[in-house]
Amino acid sequence: MKKHEQQLDYLLLFTLFCLFIYSLLAVYSGSGQYETQDPFYFVKRQVIWYVIGTVVMVAVAKFDFELLERLAAPLYFIGIGLLLLVHMFGTFKNGATRWISFGFFELQPSEFMKVFLIIYLATILQRLANRNLTFKQSILITIRVVILMMIPFYLILVQPDLGSALVIAAITFSLIIASGVSFKMIALLASCFTALIGFLVYLHNHFFDIFSKAIKPHQLERIYGWLSPEEFASSYGYQLTQAILGIGSGRMAGSGFNQGTQVQSGKIPEAHTDFIFSVVGEEFGFIGSSILISLYFILIYRITVIAFNSNHLFGTYICAGVIGLITFQIFQNISMTIGLMPVTGIALPLLSYGGSALLTNMIALGLVLSVNIRSKKYMFSRDSNL
Numbered sequence: 001m002k003k004h005e006q007q008l009d010y011l012l013l014f015t016l017f018c019l020f021i022y023s024l025l026a027v028y029s030g031s032g033q034y035e036t037q038d039p040f041y042f043v044k045r046q047v048i049w050y051v052i053g054t055v056v057m058v059a060v061a062k063f064d065f066e067l068l069e070r071l072a073a074p075l076y077f078i079g080i081g082l083l084l085l086v087h088m089f090g091t092f093k094n095g096a097t098r099w100i101s102f103g104f105f106e107l108q109p110s111e112f113m114k115v116f117l118i119i120y121l122a123t124i125l126q127r128l129a130n131r132n133l134t135f136k137q138s139i140l141i142t143i144r145v146v147i148l149m150m151i152p153f154y155l156i157l158v159q160p161d162l163g164s165a166l167v168i169a170a171i172t173f174s175l176i177i178a179s180g181v182s183f184k185m186i187a188l189l190a191s192c193f194t195a196l197i198g199f200l201v202y203l204h205n206h207f208f209d210i211f212s213k214a215i216k217p218h219q220l221e222r223i224y225g226w227l228s229p230e231e232f233a234s235s236y237g238y239q240l241t242q243a244i245l246g247i248g249s250g251r252m253a254g255s256g257f258n259q260g261t262q263v264q265s266g267k268i269p270e271a272h273t274d275f276i277f278s279v280v281g282e283e284f285g286f287i288g289s290s291i292l293i294s295l296y297f298i299l300i301y302r303i304t305v306i307a308f309n310s311n312h313l314f315g316t317y318i319c320a321g322v323i324g325l326i327t328f329q330i331f332q333n334i335s336m337t338i339g340l341m342p343v344t345g346i347a348l349p350l351l352s353y354g355g356s357a358l359l360t361n362m363i364a365l366g367l368v369l370s371v372n373i374r375s376k377k378y379m380f381s382r383d384s385n386l
Contacts, residue, residue, distance in 0.1 A: 007373045012302040016365065018295050019350040020050055022280070027353045029258045030272030030279040033265070042272055042353050049355045053362030060366025061373060065315060068367075072123040076148070079116040082109035083155040090159075095218065098159045108356035110156045110164040115363050117152060118171055118321030121145060125179040126313040138185040145172060160216055163344035167328055174324025175317060178307075226342040239275065242267045243337050247281030247289075254285030272353045274345060277337040292351075296330050306372045315371035322364045 024043055031042040086109055090097040099106040149172040157165040177186060203211035225236030233241045246262030260282035263271050268278050281289050307319030326349050333348040335341035347357045
């Protein structure tokens with residue numbers, strides 16, 4: 001036990017505590033637009049989820065991550081099974097079928113599938129033994145990894161949940177980059193993605209009937225609202241326009257806690273969930289937003305250090321997958337709030353109100369802590385100065 005305490009990453013835990021405080025402040029302020037008898041309703045539930053998440057994170061951290069190699073395949077197929085159950089018995093709300101209802105609790109399997117995929121792909125890639133593969137050697141392993149990614153990607157995409165599907169893709173790509181796969185293969189995958197975007201644009205401009213079968217109407221509306229928010233300010237671009245106005249009005253120091261005009265008037269829908277960064281931008285200003293982004297930077301940095309310090313490739317790849325999971329969510333959520341990316345339903349990790357997403361991120365951090373606890377430190381190791 002003493003050994004475990006010595007190898008706890010206290011900076012990572014302190015950063016997590018700071019994000020918890022940020023979350024409570026932003027959730028309380030962002031949910032003020034909703035008429036509830038208890039103004040602390042959402043805050044109390046967020047505290048409960050954080051407590052549950054912390055307990056789960058500690059339990060996962062105490063579990064030897066190396067044992068997960070044997071459980072990787074069963075966990076992956078359990079995740080696929082849960083996604084299939086969503087399609088058969090899922091709860092429909094807000095235009096999508098993403099949840100399985102248990103009466104007092106709703107489970108979103110796509111969130112847990114992200115962790116299961118990290119574990120399974122880490123298990124497969126660590127068998128490469130950190131070898132630098134040639135392009136020809138990389139073909140079969142890349143095809144296998146992409147197929148394993150495409151199954152949950154498709155099942156999540158048709159819910160529809162484009163945001164979570166993109167997170168699945170980001171996790172896979174981050175693990176491929178961290179592996180010994182040829183750089184030419186990585187460049188090929190990036191080129192294929194770019195070509196796909198170009199092909200979709202071509203279909204939109206010349207064969208819209210075919211394009212409309214691949215892209216759902218609400219997804220196309222979000223793209224229009226992203227490209228021309230002023231033109232569609234009263235419809236598709238309403239959320240983005242209001243969020244930009246709120247963040248811009250925050251200026252340097254912000255308008256003050258619970259004093260944001262855009263947020264408190266209810267002009268920014270889902271301000272306590274998907275658009276929670278607009279709360280931070282308007283009420284805490286550039287300074288508060290910079291502090292938040294700095295906290296995320298420290299979190300990612302510590303996970304990266306743990307990845308490099310790991311004595312086991314499986315642990316390194318788990319950390320790489322978690323970095324892809326958290327980094328993409330941060331980038332996409334903040335970018336969509338300020339107009340750099342289209343609006344998707346991706347929550348800001350560890351900040352947005354919600355149970356399943358928060359629990360997923362806490363489990364992922366528990367895996368990182370488990371890797372850190374079980375990494376042996378050597379006096380003359382190459383990372384001893386980190």
